[in-house]
Amino acid sequence: MRDFFLTDEDRAFRAEIRDFLGRELAPRADKIERDEDWEAVKQVVRALGEAGYMKLMFRDLYDGPLGQPGLTHATILSEEAAYLNYAFETTIATALSCAYPLHSKATSAIRERYLTPILEGTAIGSICMTEPDVGSDSAAMKTRIRFDEKTREWVIDGFKRYISNATKSDVYIVWGISDPDVAPQKGMSAVAVPADTPGLSFPRTYDFMGRRGCVVGEVTLEGVRVPEENLLGAPGQGFRIMLGAFNFERVILGGSGLGVARSAFDIAKAHAETRTAFGQKLGQKQLIWDMVAEMSWRIDAAELLTYRAAKMYDAGMDGKELMREAAQAKLVSTETAVFCSDRTVQIMGGDGITRQFGRAEQIYRDARALPIVGGTSEMAKYLIAAREMPSVKPNL
Ligand SMILES: Cc1cc2nc3c(=O)[nH]c(=O)nc-3n(C[C@H](O)[C@H](O)[C@H](O)COP(=O)(O)OP(=O)(O)OC[C@H]3O[C@@H](n4cnc5c(N)ncnc54)[C@H](O)[C@@H]3O)c2cc1C
Known part of the structure; x- marks a missing residue:
């Protein structure tokens, strides 16, 4: 059994979401890839919203049939969407990353x-x-946010x-940075x-x-002004809010990597089972067996790590308690x-x-972003090692 950590309810949810995406996303996946059709992306996002699937992470807002919705189900959604079209999945994963701090920190x-x-x-x-100068080292950001006492607005x-x-x-x-001191x-x-705030523009x-x-x-941001109430949490809490979303994002990315890996693997197996070379099926060659076996165990490892982390989160673990497990899920799934x-x-x-001749080349191009986005593989390794050796300060 691959999905060892999932319950029967989780598995039934996977079947339901697979069916839903088969209807809504699969017929549009080709248009999204070939024509970069944003209308098609929006139609599927709308359908997901109407069906209540964008609320899976937010138990207080969710009104569907699942008893205990949570990150496990949002990860299943990501995995199944990424299986069909990774670009589409990044759009909803990003929207969820935006929704997450809005849900917990906004008025x-x-x-x-x-x-x-x-939602x-x-x-x-x-x-x-x-x-430009701030990627992995997010604490070094240069964007300034100051409070205008007179108008009671934040200026960015x-x-x-x-x-x-x-x-x-x-x-x-x-x-x-709101307090450079x-x-x-x-x-x-x-x-x-x-989006319509004066001073906000999109050079390219x-x-x-x-x-x-995906776009x-x-x-x-040039002199962008927003009302006082648009601040998330309290002044100076931005870094904590950022860290607070990282575990959730890493587990979701575990699902993305898993979906992409599985879609590639299914294509590889179908080809090895049908293609003939030297008078035999390609799949009969030991060098091909080696590749199939290695893909199989890597996918199982990615799946176990991803759903272990998702289940831990749903059981109430987060912050440092989940950092190693979430980083492992992201690292192993995306590299897989x-x-x-x-x-x-x-x-x-x-x-x-x-x-x-099919989607293999597309999946190959898509997959390469995964160990970079949402924190690189190197940063994930740092987090894992830091938890394993708390007495050693890493030399970043
Ligand atoms: C398709 C895509 C979508 C994205 N979406 C968003 C988004 O919506 N919002 C957002 O804010 N950002 C987004 N990002 C940015 C993404 O999070 C960064 O690209 C990522 O964090 C890496 O930063 P960087 O590209 O500046 O690389 P750098 O930080 O410059 O790193 C370059 C390389 O050096 C390595 N490295 C850096 N420091 C160390 C160290 N101390 N030790 C060893 N190795 C190190 C890194 O692992 C990497 O391999 C996106 C990026 C891409 C490509």
């Missing part, structure tokens, strides 16, 4: 204005942390890059910025090797996606790198 008025439409699937959200100046859903989102959660851990804040979007159909771009997509191309030979 009820701000929640109503920005969180509700995201209903009628709006999209972004999270803005990364800057900065430049963000690699922002998923940029230009398409309705709301942007922006992190910046203290350490960033205490002087960073986060604010919700609606990026042209990536994979993930066609990632730059965000410039890269490994499986590469071996699948190899098993398929020329067909593997040709657009006319």
Whole structure:
């Protein structure tokens, strides 16, 4: 049994979501990849919202049939969506990452204005942390957020890059330094910025090797003003809010990696079982067996680590308690996606790198982003080792 950590209810949910995505996403997946059709993305987001699936992470808002919805189910959703189209999955994973701090840290008025439409699937959200000189080292960010006492507004100046859903989102959660006189851990804040705010602009979007159909771009903030109530939590809590979302994001990314890895593996097996070489099925060759066996155990390891972390989170563990497990899930699943997509191309030979013969080449291009986004593999290893050796301060 692969899905060792899942209950019968979880498995029934997986069957339900697979069926739903088979109806809503599968017929549009090709348009999203080939035409980068944002309308198609929005239609599926809307359908997910209408069906209540965007609320899985938020037990107090969820009104569906699951007894105890949670990260386990949001991860299943991510895995099944990434299996069909990873670009689409990144759009909803990012919207959820935006919804997460809105849910836990925004005032009820701000929640109503920005969180509700995201969960209903009628709006999209972004999270803005990364800057040109600030990737893995997010504490070094240069964006400034200052409070204007006279107008009682937050004023934001900065430049963000690699922002998923940029230009398409309705709301942007922006992190910046609000008190430069203290350490960033205490002087960073986060604010919700609606898309139509004067001073917010989008210089360009990026042209990536994979993930066609999702939009990632730059965000410039020049004298952007938002009301006092748009602050998430209290002034100076931004770094804590950022760290608070990392475990959840890493587990979701475990699901993304798993979905991508599984889709590659299924293609590899189907090819090895049907293709003939030297008068025998390709799958009969020991060198092919080796690749199939290695993909199999890596996927099982990724699945066990991902759902262990999801179940721990749903049982109430978070913060440092979950850091090692969430980082392991993200690391192993995303590296497994890269490994499986590469071996699948190899098993398929020329067909593997040709657009006319299926999705192997697409999955290969898509997978490469996974060990970079949401914290790189190197950062995940640092988190794991830091928990294993608490007495040693790592030399970052
Ligand atoms: C498709 C895509 C979507 C994204 N979406 C978003 C988004 O929505 N919001 C957002 O804020 N950001 C987003 N990002 C940014 C992403 O989180 C960063 O790219 C990631 O954190 C890495 O930062 P960087 O690219 O600046 O690389 P760097 O931090 O410059 O790292 C470069 C390399 O050096 C390694 N490295 C860095 N420091 C160390 C060290 N101390 N020891 C060893 N190795 C080290 C890294 O692991 C990496 O391999 C996205 C990125 C991509 C590509």
